[in-house]
Amino acid sequence: xxxxxxxxxxxxxxxxxxxxVREFASAVGEEAPVHHDPDAAREAGYADVVAPPMFAVVYxxxxxxxxxxxxxxGIDFARMVHGGQEFVWGPPVVAGDEIATEVEVKEVAExxxxxxxxxxxxxxxxxxxxxxxxxxxxxVR
Amino acid sequence: xxxxxxxxxxxxxxVTPDKYLTVRYAGASGDFNPIHIDxxxxxxxxxxxxxxxxxWMMAQVARAIGAAGDGPAALRSLSIQFRGMGFPEQELxxxxxxxxxxxxxxxxxxxxxxxxxxxxxxxxxxLQVG
Numbered sequence: 001x002x003x004x005x006x007x008x009x010x011x012x013x014x015x016x017x018x019x020x021v022r023e024f025a026s027a028v029g030e031e032a033p034v035h036h037d038p039d040a041a042r043e044a045g046y047a048d049v050v051a052p053p054m055f056a057v058v059y060x061x062x063x064x065x066x067x068x069x070x071x072x073x074g075i076d077f078a079r080m081v082h083g084g085q086e087f088v089w090g091p092p093v094v095a096g097d098e099i100a101t102e103v104e105v106k107e108v109a110e111x112x113x114x115x116x117x118x119x120x121x122x123x124x125x126x127x128x129x130x131x132x133x134x135x136x137x138x139x140v141r
Numbered sequence: 142x143x144x145x146x147x148x149x150x151x152x153x154x155x156v157t158p159d160k161y162l163t164v165r166y167a168g169a170s171g172d173f174n175p176i177h178i179d180x181x182x183x184x185x186x187x188x189x190x191x192x193x194x195x196x197w198m199m200a201q202v203a204r205a206i207g208a209a210g211d212g213p214a215a216l217r218s219l220s221i222q223f224r225g226m227g228f229p230e231q232e233l234x235x236x237x238x239x240x241x242x243x244x245x246x247x248x249x250x251x252x253x254x255x256x257x258x259x260x261x262x263x264x265x266x267x268l269q270v271g
Contacts, residue, residue, distance in 0.1 A: 020169075027169035028200035029156060034213045050213040054200040057170050078186070082195045084263075086220035092213060135220070 154205035
């Protein structure tokens with residue numbers, strides 16, 4: 001629904017845990033010690049294991065779900081496909097960080113018989129730095 | 142060390158997700174959509190079978206590009222378009238090319254293929270290289 005454009009959702013907090021970072025890094029094949037070994041991470045200058053960039057999916061997904069499942073947005077899930085994705089990263093996320101994510105409905109449009117739903121997520125850490133901005137494009141056939 | 146100069150190809154990344162990869166990624170990411178983990182369900186909605194998570198495929202593009210950068214926070218941005226479905230137990234190949242380098246940041250373009258089908262297109266990244 002076009003009137004959902006501009007709608008925002010309450011910020012969702014995510015506490016980054018060391019084992020979750022390791023589990024995610026393993027699942028995506030990120031094998032560098034800095035993602036798995038706290039000592040290696042500290043030697044490289046980080047407080048704890050470093051989340052791979054795509055860990056953004058983990059800390060922002062609950063916030064995104066509020067928008068995806070919002071009846072005001074009205075997505076027909078049986079016909080939805082993930083059309084595109086963009087992430088812009090800020091300072092690295094490490095285990096122990098507290099990330100807060102806000103989501104906004106950016107665009108609802110119809111083009112060539114397809115409905116495009118674009119959401120933007122903005123994730124900030126405990127120091128107020130933006131660690132990731134995500135643009136999520138879903139297409140409903 | 143890979144040469145990062147305009148026109149240079151980054152090392153191709155090839156990975157074959159095993160049969161249970163989608164189950165592990167579902168747990169790791171929190172995306173338990175049954176089209177990724179339940180063969181019968183996937184077929185019941187008209188798919189050939191379970192399909193890979195799009196964001197896992199994107200993570201392979203991120204890995205292919207990030208490996209050429211300067212440290213774990215080298216990947217500054219990545220955008221992609223999904224063009225097709227990916228399947229477990231088939232090799233995924235990511236190719237990436239440096240387009241431009243300015244002020245220690247490389248602009249990289251990437252695509253991903255499975256079995257000759259282009260499944261990710263228009264990958265564009267900014268990568269810290271120095």
